[in-house]
Amino acid sequence: MTIKFKAGALVVAASALAIAVPAAAHPGPNNHPNGNDHPNGDNHPNGDNHPTGSSHSPNPHACKAHNVAFIVSGTVDASQAPGSITVTGGMVSTGTLAVDVIQTNHWAKADKGKLVSFSLGPKTVVKFDGGTADFVHPNRVMLIGKVSVVTNKHCAGAGTVGTPTFRMVVIHPAAS
Numbered sequence: 001m002t003i004k005f006k007a008g009a010l011v012v013a014a015s016a017l018a019i020a021v022p023a024a025a026h027p028g029p030n031n032h033p034n035g036n037d038h039p040n041g042d043n044h045p046n047g048d049n050h051p052t053g054s055s056h057s058p059n060p061h062a063c064k065a066h067n068v069a070f071i072v073s074g075t076v077d078a079s080q081a082p083g084s085i086t087v088t089g090g091m092v093s094t095g096t097l098a099v100d101v102i103q104t105n106h107w108a109k110a111d112k113g114k115l116v117s118f119s120l121g122p123k124t125v126v127k128f129d130g131g132t133a134d135f136v137h138p139n140r141v142m143l144i145g146k147v148s149v150v151t152n153k154h155c156a157g158a159g160t161v162g163t164p165t166f167r168m169v170v171i172h173p174a175a176s
């Protein structure tokens with residue numbers, strides 16, 4: 001019987017504490033310790049003391065450039081000279097590829113519908129598909145790489161896309 005009484009007393013004491021603590025934690029209107037009386041009873045600044053959207057500084061980490069996918073596809077332009085890009089062991093040593101861009105992902109959309117020359121570097125892997133052996137017109141091509149960009153619209157230089165670095169180029173035969 002005494003065990004049940006002690007447990008009951010503990011429950012009553014905990015209930016009383018649960019009711020009393022929230023009431024004391026937040027003073028109601030006209031009872032703020034700093035004298036700041038708001039009709040809704042909180043101590044949130046307003047008027048001249050309230051920060052606006054322009055005064056909120058963005059997270060400095062959010063303003064750092066990071067890499068995003070850069071994918072373009074199209075056809076090798078007729079101005080591309082055969083043999084102008086050296087491929088050894090499936091890797092490009094160096095060269096520039098002229099592409100009539102047909103499709104792009106979000107970050108490459110500025111190149112869509114244009115003739116663009118892309119620099120290929122020493123770490124670019126080349127895959128010849130369907131019996132292709134060179135970068136010649138009108139073969140189809142897809143370039144897959146990355147580009148550095150600042151995505152936060154509140155940062156200086158937001159949305160500016162840098163120079164892409166391509167990791168892979170896939171050459172397909174011309175569409176029939």
